[in-house]
Amino acid sequence: MLFDNILIYFVLIPLVMLGGVALSRNIKQIRAVAVIGSTALIALSVYLIYQWLNPTPEAAELAAAHDGMYHYASWKWFSAQGLNINLTVGVDGVSIAMLLLSSIILFTGSFASWTIAQPKAFFLWLILLSTGVFGFFITIDLFTMFMFYEVALIPMYLLIGVWGSGNKNYSAMKLTLMLMGGSAFLMLGLIGIYYHSSADGQYTWNLLEIANNNAISTGWQYFLFPMTFVGFGVLGAMFPFHTWSPDGHASAPTAVSMLHAGVLMKLGGYGCFRVAMYLMPQAANDLAWIFLILTGISVVYGAFSACVQTDLKYINAYSSVSHCGLVLFAILMINTTAMTGAIMQMLSHGLMTALFFALIGMIYGRTHTRDITKMGGLMKIMPYLAVCYVIAGMASLGLPGLSGFVAEMTIFVGSFQQGMADYLAGGGSLRLVFTIIACCSIVITAVYILRVVGKLLFGPVQDKHHLELTDATWWERLSTATLIVCVAAIGCFPNFFENLIRGTFDPEIFRAIAMNF
Amino acid sequence: MDYSQFLLMKQEIALLVVFLLVFLYDTFAPKKALGALSGITCALFGIYTIAGFCTCVTGVSDTAFAGMYATSPIIAMIKNVLNVGVLIVLIQSVKWVNNDSTVVRRGEFYELLLVTLFGMYLMISARHFLLFVIGLESASLPLAAMVAFDKKRYESHEASIKYILTAVFSSAIFMMGLSFVYGLSGSLYFSEIYGAIGSVSSPMIICALAFVIAGVGFKLSLVPFHLWTADVYQGAPTPVTSYLSVISKGSAAFAFLVILVQCFGAVYEDAWEWMLYALIILTITIGNLFAIRQRNMKRFLAFSSVSQAGYIMLGIVGMNAMGLAAMVYYILVYVFSNLAAFGVIQAIENNTGKVDMDDYRGLSKTNPKLSFAMMLAMFSLAGIPPFAGFFSKFFIFTAAINQGSIAIYVLVLIALINTIISLYYYLLVVKAMYISDEPSTIERFKSSCTDRVGLIITVAGIIFLGIVSVVYNHILTLAERSGLF
């Protein structure tokens, strides 16, 4: 039965929220709906974690029967003989982590957009977007995944176009078209996978079945892997398909930047790992070098170009390019440690960037400029926001005790292990070299973060008018504080999350790794 | 002869009955009772449509008149799909048809419309080229009259003259092709042609095929036989445009599939496979490229419908039940999405006479409901989930790739890249309505109840046709039993 499965509620609650927002009369009710709903979602994902950590025997049994996917369930949707499309749900550590991330960011995002104009329409689109996100993370069925993926993409257009700022028409259109261009390749890839999903003509969209059938011939993998990887990689801001990100983020309203950088860009990395690598390990192993080069480039490239930006949002957009590049980079290492690090990086970058964009939005809302050359000495004017910004910056440049360090350290250790192993096994030094190149990003990151902090928060006050600005309001404090607590939590107790995630990568379900070890 | 076989034609007969009733009422009803004509027509046709759905579930597949006429559940289905479209068109056209300039001739409008529909039925059911040609002509000639329906507007005349001239020319070409076919096979029965020409192609066959494809492609407005489309769509009265864009296109698409599969199926690889690929690529790309620049909403939708025709053609390349089902489903969804768009355009045109995209700026401020419906229609046409358009596009691509060759992957990739362009121009409309900040030139108005009914039906269709999987599953089961392949 549909409603017996807990995962369905990740989609149902947002739908109910949609209804609630549509029916609510004033902004108070809308806020109430948003806050209550997102709190419910957080509670739900926490409950999932609890269940995952100590499952009931039958739950464990079910999971064991489905490659470690908890709460697995499948409902027939479109007829079997033709398309054989089912709605299949199931979660493992990675998806649970992502669900938690998304719900937290939705929660904080709804606080960050506390006083938005036209709240009703805004929250409708925002919640529709998050419906897509949650749906994407709970499904393990190519068709439904893709459907939710696009559901999550389209609201961006209106959210940026209507509530955005600056050159919003251009950015919104560019973002939508580029992401849809990615999903065009993706769609072809997925359909191709479907038609090679099984040897006996009983094609299926179900990830687990495809993985177990293992019927995609190497030649087809070589064709389909790039399709899917690039398709998701566009959303993961992989060089050279990242250019939607700076403009898009720069024009987007606060909450949208938060959700987009915090969650949507993770869809890319998650999809790359869950679909491209998981289903086509052979190609993943053989073609990794191409994408290693691309992602390795985007790690340093993003960092370098962040160094000279003057618009706060551009800086963070480029740093997102760099960090998300690191995610894909680590995924391509096909090494348990590195991939764990990649997921950790997704979590950490999600929270951290959401925090960044929230703060930028709040600062922009006060100073009405994002140009760091026009601001300065904000530490004196709005100490709370400034301190939060410093903390976010420290997290982003990988200060121990905050989330960034844990993720990056894990990635570097893992990829270095892999790289050295390759090298000694005569597998070429590519992984090694690019690992070291990626390591260099920690310095560059420090450069641009401290540059911003120095110019924006420290130094004398640039603009005398800024002196009468006020510090954060309670809802702003709440949203930022939540994020900071999460960042610090990951940074201080990483083992909890690492164990949650690493459970996913046992060789049985991840044959790519099995091939490498 | 065995008169029972007329029973197979029950849909055509029922349609004729509706036609006759409307005709008689229009002719003999007293002046003051004539006001009810529109209502009566809609009601009659609605009843007929619903009845059609009830019967087609248990539809038989059989041929009549020595195999000239064939029916099968899927054929009944496509006819029902067309009926739904026509019903919506009828409902949406009520306001327009009852305005001062056309009110005296509204009867003719309905009769012509029903006659063309009858012609399309024949096109779909024909298994003999004589019947097919009769259907084709009776589907296209009255349309010329309908296009010219607006006496006051010059564009209407220009459109109709362009339409009639090109239509007759193309039917001449088509019949030339037919004469070749006849010369080759000595028969006009699809089945016998299939047998006679065998599976090896000759210049003669290819020539004949090219002319036939050109003839039907004209109705479907495939590039390069599409040039009439934009002008006629723009010039014709909006209800006629919507009728042209969905109903005649849908029927032609189905008939096209039937002809290609039934007569020329044997020469698929070495004759028309590549023709079809070329036509599809051209149609989608050129249609999109033209649509980008359009400011007039009707012209814009004309070109969008050109590219949509290309997507519909993707259902044929598979030459299997899946493709057929995908195609019928696509047509169904396309009927709803396009008619929703045209419904909004009509509502606005009837109330303000504005059909320019620039007039739609800021529409969401003044007429939120209309602009919402329009946005859904655009999203559905662009294939955005969770609206029906997404599913139909996804299914038709899947069905096409089922054919399996590398070429088809390339073809689908090109089609997919084209969806980005199409998304761009569909979003232009959304942008005009929602994003641009200029004050709207269209003040708030209250659209007539028929318009609203039409919009409600279509929007409901857009939202539910996809998610409710029964529709597609049913179509697929019918397609499996179609016996076309």
Added chain:
Amino acid sequence: MEINALYYLIPSLIMFACGVYGFITRRNMIAMLISLELMLNSVDMNFVVFNRFLFPGQMEGMFFTLFAIAIAAAETALAIAIIVNVYRANNDIDVRDICKMKF
């Protein structure tokens, strides 16, 4: 001499070509209609000839021809009516003048 199908087919093809040529070159719509008639008639001839020479046993082609003639007549009637309309609208029937809608 033996008169075979070619002796009929070639003239009909020429007729068709003439029709096409006329349709494309003449600006006067009536003239265009006439050339259309030429094309249709050549089609009819084809059918009749094929039927008569290749498949003498049956009448399919002949029937088709009858129907085609009828259809042609209908088309002409309709076209003329519309041309009259156009003539009322802008007092000539030059096809080049009816290109208000373009691009």
Added chain:
Amino acid sequence: METSAILILAIPLLMFLFLGLAGKYLTHKWAGILGTMGMGITMCLAYTVAFEYFFSGNQFFIDEAGNRLQHVVFNHDWLNFYDKLSIRIGFLLDPISAMMLVVITTISFMVHLYSNGYMRDHHGVWETGFQRFYAFLSLFSFSMLGLVVATNIFQMYIFWELVGASSYLLIGFYYTKHSAVSASKKAFIVTRFADLGFLIGILVLSFYVGFYGEGNITDAFTFTSLTSVPVDGIADTYHVSEGTAQMIRGLFENSAAPMFMGASVLTWALVLIFMGGMGKSAMMPLHIWLPDAMEGPTPVSALIHAATMVVAGVYLVARLFPLYLMQPTALDIITVVGAVTALYAAMVACTQIDIKRVLAFSTISQIAFMMVSLGVTRIDHSTALGHEVHEGLGYMASMFHLFTHAMFKALLFLGAGALIHAIGSNDYTAMHGLRKYMPVTHLTFLIGCLAIAGIIPFAGFFSKDEILTACFGHSTVWAIWMAAVAGLTAFYMFRLYFLIFWWKEHKVHEGHHAPHDQPWTMTLPLVILAAISIVAGFVPFGSLVTWNGHPITGDGFLTNLENLNWGVASLSLIIAIIGILVAMVMYKKENAIPERMHNALPNLWRWCHHRFYWDELYQFITHRIIFGLVCRPIAWFDRHIIDGTMDAFAAVTNKASFAIRGFQSGNVHMYVWIYLIGAVLLAAVTMICVL
């Protein structure tokens, strides 16, 4: 034991959190008192722990042969990379960490106490952000303590970063001053760059230990096993599993690792790790951040940039010393870097005007001493000027100097702080002849100078003497070199001393009150530290802190005197005294000698005064090359090429759409033409293709 160990780390952390979060609800006074008390308690705990370690004779800490052992108090998993490798946070107790605990807590407490007075002006008005200051001090103390008690190199790296961050925050304490902000930025980035080397070194090391090691790498990766004594003939006193010890030994000695650019990858690893040390300890060429770091409040300079953080590099090398011992190449590199830096810094210090800069450069030079003395340490029987040199004397000497230097350099900085606080300027030209006004400061400062100059019996004498002995034991060249630097040290310190307290009488300007000594909160630390730097030299380090825990001297109070190598000692004494005399001649009374001096060698003077233009060089590299030739081009490329391509697609589509609009000419003839051509082409092309 364990509780006090935990508390030592916990109290500063909690103090940081408390002061950081609740600070602004406290009065300045109470914030100060709280912070100081917290640090005081930590100090007491640290003393008890250290005392217990050194003198309790507990078999955990010392075996029956009298060797000091490494004892892991606690060690918990913090982050599992994978089943074999994980980061642990723990508390390692061994001679050097115990010694460092004492140093850090002492200095830190002094600074906490001192700041109570320093951080307000003469009218008793508190600095803004006083609570923040104490919060950061606590954070720093926590990180530094965590660093020294690290049980494995990962933990060390973690706290290494934290130390850097807290130093960043403290240097930038006056965040409205541009100079302070840029100085803090510079400090962080330069050290970050060094840490890159450190990180890669760690990665290499972890890989190899894991690659050749069997079983759990994490165990092999704790310092106890990494530094399990490798050299044959000396008992493995650290009691690690023989297997691990053998593995590491084999790994490093007959370097199984592949060569890279002529050296074993492990040598590279060690060199890279040392690079991290260079960054923190401001060795050339990564020294440039330390002088600028003087922008921070003076107590901070005393704590971080004189006594504790900057010696982290030395501590790191000492920590991994046995590994370095197996890779002599690395040790040689350390020696060279240290020696060059020592000379360079001493020369520059002779010409600086800002007294804190002088002290900063002297710090660099002194740390270089420690590095050198680590670099020259070998385990072989050697003699210095005819006398026997103990095995691993250099190691002991370096640690000894670290200890004494921490004390007297902190003293000097706090003294300088007192002066600055009184005068309101960093510049000795504003001071001159203050001895009458500030007697206590004067006296303590003098003691500090004597100590650093190495005058018997002050602390510096003994440690520096040991270092020189070790140098002689290794190579005479370096020994002479370092002796010369020692002479320079004496010279520049006394130049500073005389210029501040003598030179000419201080004139009090109208309206200014005469400078005077400070409140007890500031003088007390001075006095205490002065006392320590008098007696610290007699601490029998040889019996407490050695590289393998094996005592090399007795533990009597006079043992250092007894073990003196009088040849070296007299040499260094003579040099020191010469240096002092020269300084006295040049700077005691106002005269023209200095003027003539740098007219005599203008270029030398200018180069030294401008620190050999290192900053300018770095400025050029970062701004011109990195920003100008890398970042901006990349940004441009992104905006114009990548983005341009994307826009180009759109533009091309639009152009195409305009180009083909002609076909829709609205002319029926045209339509029919195209129709016909289309049909014919369709047929023709298909025929060509198919037939």
